[in-house]
Amino acid sequence: MRETNNKEEKQFWKDYDPSQFKKPSMAVDTAIFTILDSELHVLMIQRDEHPFKDQWSLVGGYIDIEKDHSLEDTAKRKLKEKTGVDTPYLEQVETVGNNTRDPREWTVSTSYFALLPSENIRLKSGKGASNIEWIKISSYQSIDLAFDHQYILTKCLERLKAKSLYTTLPINLMPESFTMSELQRIYEIILGKTIQQKSFRRRIKNSDILMETGEMKATGKRPAAFYKIKEEAQTHFFTRTIESLS
Amino acid sequence: MRETNNKEEKQFWKDYDPSQFKKPSMAVDTAIFTILDSELHVLMIQRDEHPFKDQWSLVGGYIDIEKDHSLEDTAKRKLKEKTGVDTPYLEQVETVGNNTRDPREWTVSTSYFALLPSENIRLKSGKGASNIEWIKISSYQSIDLAFDHQYILTKCLERLKAKSLYTTLPINLMPESFTMSELQRIYEIILGKTIQQKSFRRRIKNSDILMETGEMKATGKRPAAFYKIKEEAQTHFFTRTIESLS
DNA sequence: TAAATAGTGTCTTTAAGACAATATCTA
DNA sequence: TAGATATTGTCTTAAAGACACTATTTA
Numbered sequence A, B: 001m002r003e004t005n006n007k008e009e010k011q012f013w014k015d016y017d018p019s020q021f022k023k024p025s026m027a028v029d030t031a032i033f034t035i036l037d038s039e040l041h042v043l044m045i046q047r048d049e050h051p052f053k054d055q056w057s058l059v060g061g062y063i064d065i066e067k068d069h070s071l072e073d074t075a076k077r078k079l080k081e082k083t084g085v086d087t088p089y090l091e092q093v094e095t096v097g098n099n100t101r102d103p104r105e106w107t108v109s110t111s112y113f114a115l116l117p118s119e120n121i122r123l124k125s126g127k128g129a130s131n132i133e134w135i136k137i138s139s140y141q142s143i144d145l146a147f148d149h150q151y152i153l154t155k156c157l158e159r160l161k162a163k164s165l166y167t168t169l170p171i172n173l174m175p176e177s178f179t180m181s182e183l184q185r186i187y188e189i190i191l192g193k194t195i196q197q198k199s200f201r202r203r204i205k206n207s208d209i210l211m212e213t214g215e216m217k218a219t220g221k222r223p224a225a226f227y228k229i230k231e232e233a234q235t236h237f238f239t240r241t242i243e244s245l246s
Numbered sequence C: 001t002a003a004a005t006a007g008t009g010t011c012t013t014t015a016a017g018a019c020a021a022t023a024t025c026t027a
Numbered sequence D: 001t002a003g004a005t006a007t008t009g010t011c012t013t014a015a016a017g018a019c020a021c022t023a024t025t026t027a
Helices: A002-015 A071-083 A137-142 A149-164 A169-173 A180-191 A197-207 B002-015 B071-083 B137-142 B149-164 B169-173 B180-191 B197-207
Strands: A025-036 A039-047 A059-062 A089-098 A107-115 A129-136 A210-217 A224-229 B025-036 B039-047 B059-062 B089-098 B107-115 B129-136 B210-217 B224-229
Touching: A025 A071, A025 A149, A025 A169, A039 A059, A039 A071, A039 A137, A039 A180, A059 A071, A071 A089, A071 A107, A071 B089, A089 A149, A089 B071, A089 B089, A107 A149, A107 A169, A107 B107, A129 A137, A137 A149, A149 A169, A149 A180, A169 A180, A180 A197, A180 A224, B025 B071, B025 B149, B025 B169, B039 B059, B039 B071, B039 B137, B039 B180, B059 B071, B071 B089, B071 B107, B089 B149, B107 B149, B107 B169, B129 B137, B137 B149, B149 B169, B149 B180, B169 B180, B180 B197, B180 B224
Parallel strands: A025 A107, B025 B107
Antiparallel strands: A025 A039, A025 A059, A039 A129, A089 A107, A210 A224, B025 B039, B025 B059, B039 B129, B089 B107, B210 B224
């Protein structure tokens, strides 16, 4: 019986021809976020090839099934190429696949967003991109982006904002060490509203993901305590969302 | 100038050959959930082809770029084929792509979960599936599922459970009309724990997505009010999660 | 009337909101 | 000392938890 199955299976492998199905093309696009000048920015590339030549797009590209072991590998490879950063916070958002997003053919794109501390980023241009730039989030809606990147970027932003209401995700935008006021400012930039200082510090303290470094930051006025993320710390999920309107 | 660009673009289109890239195969897999006999069940199909012949798998299949306009179309087509249901609640969960999940080649699978009221489901076997069955969630971990469907199903379940803690998602598992106790029971089955009756009714009342039908259900004891979902109702998001341990 | 299920009243608890008060620095 | 920023104290509020109590049915 087992013998029979094996023969049958061998025959199957012999007959199998992967090229018999028409396949869609498969890409990965990443919204790479960072904070610059007290504003949320996303990394965009100006295409130097058709389609959508000269228009701006998210960082992305086709899966290279020779180089990439997984989808996330593709995202990381592109990210490394453009920013030099190896291991940022990376979260998958949504996969869009249809026959209208690319004029050439049926395509699929899986989108991610990445969070980078603004320190130590060296941008690199390269093949397929004549220009690479940090675009202010406040201005992306007035730019005519390539493919459906307007939609994808909106979804990535919505995810980032929604999760910032009940998790410690934004710590991934912070440098090695930082003050409470700096962290609160990042939350406020993402959410687009101010937060009660006392509530904020209580939440972060309860999450138990930070520790004081012992250093103080000289701010010109009263110095502020420096914090860093604990070694074992994972993203913390609160049981209530931030609701303040102030 | 515009003229020049047009010529350049036309040349590009002439040269373009979509078959020049090696593409991964692209599938959609859906965890179709329903409640039967006071337990959460998922629809599984026993494969009658290699690879993973005779093993159980989620409902899914390759994108058919002739038939399907979008990824969601693929999910809906497969769901209709197997259950006869047209428009269930459908939510995308995660896309997995790598060179290990399928022994044949680099493949990508986008997973969804669907919620079906247990009424009016007529299962259909068909090509590629010798057997189709509702499997109890309490037993799926002891079954050796095809591909990485163990992982995918776990992710779908986690999403369903997590969202049931702070949304009205589970109403999509209910029939046309139902009682509060019945709805609470569905929540308890999904979450695997009991909920304070008073808290539960307060939450649902506040969400303002239900209305009384005016009918009463004869339960043998005190009759219960029937409710139905309001026409305009969307999934409601609460600002706090259910925390009770009782 | 007892048993069972449906449904409500109400006190407690938790964590956020509001905002005032205090602390520590520089000019 | 005034001004600015950091940090804490504390009262209020919103919504969940706990649990007892009432309501309505059948046997």
